[in-house]
Amino acid sequence: MSGSNGNGHLYVPQLAAIVKITDETYDTKTFTLRFVDDDYRKNFTFKSGQFVELSVFGAGEAPFGFASSPNRREDFDVTIRAVGRVTNALHAKREGDLVGVRGPLGNHFPFEEVMGYDILFVGGGIGLPPLRSLIEPMLEAREKFGRIIILYGARTPADRVYKSWLVELEKRDDIEFMQTVDVGDDSWTGNVGVVTTLFKKISVDPSKTVAFTCGPPIMIKFVIQDLLQMGFDGDHIISTLERYMKCGVGKCGHCAIGHKYVCTDGPVFSFTQMRALREQW
Amino acid sequence: MNVGDKLSAPKDQILKALDRLRKNWKIVGPTEGPDGEVIFREIESSDEITFNYVNELDPIKRFLAPPTEELFRFRTNGEVKLELPEPPPRQILFGIRSCDVKGIQHWDKFYSGKFVDDAYFARRNNTVLISLACNEPLETCFCICTDTGPFLEEGDGYDVQLTDLGERFLVEIGSERGLQVLEEAGFKAEAASAEELAKRDELMRQCDTKFETTAFMAKGIVQMTNGRVRDSLWEEMGHECFSCGACTHLCPMCTCFDVQDVMEAEDCGRRERCWDSCQYAGYTREASGHNPRAATGSRIQRRFYHKLSFAYIKQDGHHGCVGCGRCIIACEAIGLLDLPAVLKRLRREGQPVEVTQVPTE
Ligand SMILES: Cc1cc2nc3c(=O)[nH]c(=O)nc-3n(C[C@H](O)[C@H](O)[C@H](O)COP(=O)(O)OP(=O)(O)OC[C@H]3O[C@@H](n4cnc5c(N)ncnc54)[C@H](O)[C@@H]3O)c2cc1C
Ligand code: SF4
Ligand code: FES
Numbered sequence: 085m086s087g088s089n090g091n092g093h094l095y096v097p098q099l100a101a102i103v104k105i106t107d108e109t110y111d112t113k114t115f116t117l118r119f120v121d122d123d124y125r126k127n128f129t130f131k132s133g134q135f136v137e138l139s140v141f142g143a144g145e146a147p148f149g150f151a152s153s154p155n156r157r158e159d160f161d162v163t164i165r166a167v168g169r170v171t172n173a174l175h176a177k178r179e180g181d182l183v184g185v186r187g188p189l190g191n192h193f194p195f196e197e198v199m200g201y202d203i204l205f206v207g208g209g210i211g212l213p214p215l216r217s218l219i220e221p222m223l224e225a226r227e228k229f230g231r232i233i234i235l236y237g238a239r240t241p242a243d244r245v246y247k248s249w250l251v252e253l254e255k256r257d258d259i260e261f262m263q264t265v266d267v268g269d270d271s272w273t274g275n276v277g278v279v280t281t282l283f284k285k286i287s288v289d290p291s292k293t294v295a296f297t298c299g300p301p302i303m304i305k306f307v308i309q310d311l312l313q314m315g316f317d318g319d320h321i322i323s324t325l326e327r328y329m330k331c332g333v334g335k336c337g338h339c340a341i342g343h344k345y346v347c348t349d350g351p352v353f354s355f356t357q358m359r360a361l362r363e364q365w
Numbered sequence: 366m367n368v369g370d371k372l373s374a375p376k377d378q379i380l381k382a383l384d385r386l387r388k389n390w391k392i393v394g395p396t397e398g399p400d401g402e403v404i405f406r407e408i409e410s411s412d413e414i415t416f417n418y419v420n421e422l423d424p425i426k427r428f429l430a431p432p433t434e435e436l437f438r439f440r441t442n443g444e445v446k447l448e449l450p451e452p453p454p455r456q457i458l459f460g461i462r463s464c465d466v467k468g469i470q471h472w473d474k475f476y477s478g479k480f481v482d483d484a485y486f487a488r489r490n491n492t493v494l495i496s497l498a499c500n501e502p503l504e505t506c507f508c509i510c511t512d513t514g515p516f517l518e519e520g521d522g523y524d525v526q527l528t529d530l531g532e533r534f535l536v537e538i539g540s541e542r543g544l545q546v547l548e549e550a551g552f553k554a555e556a557a558s559a560e561e562l563a564k565r566d567e568l569m570r571q572c573d574t575k576f577e578t579t580a581f582m583a584k585g586i587v588q589m590t591n592g593r594v595r596d597s598l599w600e601e602m603g604h605e606c607f608s609c610g611a612c613t614h615l616c617p618m619c620t621c622f623d624v625q626d627v628m629e630a631e632d633c634g635r636r637e638r639c640w641d642s643c644q645y646a647g648y649t650r651e652a653s654g655h656n657p658r659a660a661t662g663s664r665i666q667r668r669f670y671h672k673l674s675f676a677y678i679k680q681d682g683h684h685g686c687v688g689c690g691r692c693i694i695a696c697e698a699i700g701l702l703d704l705p706a707v708l709k710r711l712r713r714e715g716q717p718v719e720v721t722q723v724p725t726e
Contacts, residue, residue, distance in 0.1 A: 087480040094483055095436045095624075095636070099445055141439040142634055144626045146652075167652045182445040301655060328651045330624045333480040336641070337621035338648060340667075341657075343676035348479070362592065362670070364657055 087333050089186050090124045094333060097139050097184030098124055103159055105179055108245040111166050112210065113175055114151065117185060118159040130154050131192035132218035133324065133352045137332040138162065139184030143173035147329045147347070149214035149298075150188070153221045163213035163245055189332045190351050193218045193322060198294045202230035204286075206307050208237050208279055208299025212245055214324060215298050226258055231293075233286055236263040237279025237303070241272045260286065279303065280310050290315040298324045308355055318356035325350050325358070366552075368544050369519065372536040373561050374554035379527065379534050380411035382550035383459060389549075390493075393428055394459040395421070405461070414460065416529070419503045422694055424617045425465040428458055429472065429488050432614075433639040436484055436624070442632040453488045457546065460497045463514035463521075464506075464687040468617025469494065470522035474682065475620055484638075493546045495525040500568050505690030507578040507705060513687040516569045528565050535565050578690060580705040581712045582673075586684060588711045589673035594666070598714060602707070603662030605698040610642030612692035612703065613668065618685045621648075643667050669707060 089098050104116035119125035130150055139145045152161035166175045177183065195218070203222060207215045222229055234253060238244040244263065253261040262282050264275035275282065279299075295316060297307045304323050311321050327339035327346040334348035342362035344350070353361075366372070383392055391407055394414045398404040403418035405425060440446040473489065476482035499506070499515035508514030517523050517539075524543030528535040535557050538544050557565075588594055613619040623641035628634035641648060644664050650656040658664050671677055672685035686704050693703040700706055 088483075092483065093437075093449070094480055095638075096447060096449070099447075139636075141441050141445060141636075142626050142628050145624060145636075171652070184445075184447075300653065326651060326653075327657070328649050330622070330641075334478075335476065335480065335482055335620070335622070336624065336638075337643060338623075338641075340671075342670065343674065343680055362674070362676070363667075 097186045099182050100185045102177055102179055102181050109243055112245055114161050114163045116159050116161050130188035133193035134188040134190050136185050136187030140170055140173040144170045146170040147332055150217045151213035155221055165210045193352050199228045202293040203232045204293050204295040205234045206297040208303040211299030232259040234261045235282045239266045241265050241269055280306050283310050294320045296322045319354050321355035324352055368538050370538045371557045372554035373533050373557040375533050382552040383411045385550045391454045391456040420462050424615050425461050426617055433637055436636045438635045440633045455491045457493045459495045463517045464508045464689040465617050466494055466496045466522045467513040467687045471618055493524045493542055496523040498528045500572055502576050504577045505693040507580045508688035509576045510580040510582050511686050511688035515572045530564055578705055581708040584712045585673045585708040589670055590675040594714045599662035599666045602665045605701045606661050607697045608644050609697050610644045611695040613642040613644055614640055615691040615695050617687050
């Protein structure tokens with residue numbers, strides 16, 4: 085049964101151990117999680133773009149996107165910014181502590197469908213982690229895709245997540261990677277400006293490119309505006325939408341936009357689908 | 366006895382059957398409250414039942430989805446341990462009205478599908494619905510406009526439907542579950558006579574003529590589907606609304622809930638869900654502080670989009686109102702924002718308005 089978490093219950097999570105905690109920024113950490121139950125772990129699979137409902141017992145539950153490659157089967161990553169009750173409680177956890185996980189939930193990014201296309205990623209701040217769960221498997225199957233262009237923007241150099249991974253991306257010569265910050269600092273010698281300013285520095289053929297974007301709503305709006313101006317078709321712009329979520333399984337009502345539920349119809353939407361939504365996102 | 370049978374029995378036979386079932390079932394029935402109002406509650410004996418009622422203000426859904434419901438308990442000392450709540454008791458909801466049965470039928474559909482809400486069905490699968498058709502509507506009732514009463518027909522979701530024929534009940538067996546419970550009670554009755562069946566239809570026709578409230582459902586559906594309502598009307602309604610959530614809490618069709626953890630000691634607690642309302646400002650507030658429905662009017666628009674748009678009708682198989690009239694009684698903005706009142710206001714809205722498309726900011 086879908087969403088039964090291996091225990092037959094829609095709302096009762098599986099236990100997972102925090103096997104590793106990595107500091108990303110002053111307010112963001114990556115948690116590597118491993119299911120306690122051997123059978124459940126062996127059978128667990130997910131797809132890029134899906135998410136989990138993560139429980140810190142006593143604090144509550146909140147949704148987070150998978151941040152690691154689905155090809156990694158033993159454990160997975162979520163990268164989480166501390167903003168409130170659940171996220172702060174999670175940040176107070178130590179390696180070895182147990183949390184609850186329900187998932188995988190939601191739809192996913194297209195993968196096979198975009199093979200052969202050039203791929204453009206536009207990530208903002210904490211929007212990079214869900215894209216990483218797609219970038220990594222694409223790099224693992226590099227020859228199946230055309231150009232891979234990754235644009236990443238953050239508020240300041242210190243706000244960038246995965247700093248060592250970014251250095252690796254910079255070194256690769258089979259991808260085009262650029263990053264920018266809204267406000268630089270003394271040591272920053274890279275681009276300064278919002279992420280859309282990087283569009284001027286690349287040339288893409290919109291007819292053979294699929295763009296993936298993830299970030300704060302305001303960034304997504306500007307990115308889509310520019311992509312449309314560049315000549316992208318609505319079907320070739322893929323974004324994730326964020327809505328306040330509770331159940332993650334289409335029952336509590338919180339995440340509805342019009343008659344669509346971000347938790348089950350999304351979180352991945354093409355711009356064509358977003359345009360058809362009967363409510364502001 | 367068979368499913369589909371229409372039987373006739375003296376009223377006290379039904380009540381005696383109920384008393385016999387009390388041993389193995391929790392019986393919930395209509396009783397008289399301190400101010401003469403009707404309250405559905407667990408009864409010890411059928412003597413407590415009143416038949417002097419049309420409907421209770423509190424929605425019957427509370428017996429299937431309590432306002433606060435434990436999902437599981439957790440212990441966090443050393444190892445984390447999760448425990449499920451006790452299985453809910455077998456229960457009979459006796460004397461509930463047609464509109465509430467239709468509401469429950471909606472919940473059954475909504476809570477199944479790809480993700481089955483096992484917490485809901487733990488109660489639901491242990492519940493028998495014995496409904497009582499309405500010979501008299503309240504002045505606030507309008508199930509005649511929503512096609513959810515005053516009498517139910519086969520397939521409408523009742524296990525047993527009773528009709529008050531005066532001295533006797535007409536007993537219609539609607540499901541296997543209904544049949545089983547009557548058999549378990551040792552209930553015996555003869556087939557209803559042709560006159561009794563004719564009387565049922567006559568009572569139904571008479572009731573149809575007694576409705577005082579109208580809801581312009583058809584026009585409302587058109588308006589909410591085409592988005593022909595000017596934004597300023599929603600804004601006006603926003604100024605009138607107290608965002609109290611009474612309309613949604615009492616609505617038999619509204620299903621929304623919130624989830625929270627409650628600690629009972631340092632190392633144990635429970636996760637529970639509780640009724641929530643799309644009329645509350647915090648309902649859609651995201652962790653970033655961004656709130657797509659910050660304006661009160663946009664939340665009222667949401668309520669009616671969900672209840673009436675064709676997109677939802679297609680998804681759910683029906684619109685989101687059973688005509689019980691509870692929101693008319695409960696709404697603090699008296700007479701302005703209940704469903705029939707809003708439909709009255711939408712009816713006069715005319716011009717097509719272009720649906721705003723993003724990104725425009
Ligand atoms: C599909 C999806 C994927 C996501 N992926 C990620 C991810 O990969 N990484 C990530 O970091 N985040 C992600 N998020 C966002 C994440 O879910 C939220 O940050 C998280 O739910 C916050 O939970 P919390 O309990 O910590 O915050 P809460 O305690 O719920 O609230 C956080 C903030 O909201 C405000 N707030 C809340 N309630 C109120 C109130 N009543 N009045 C006023 N202000 C209030 C406060 O300012 C508070 O600081 C994702 C969200 C979705 C929907
Ligand atoms: S919208 Fe009002 S009248 Fe209709 S079912 Fe809900 S509470 Fe009853
Ligand atoms: S999060 Fe509950 S319906 Fe989507």
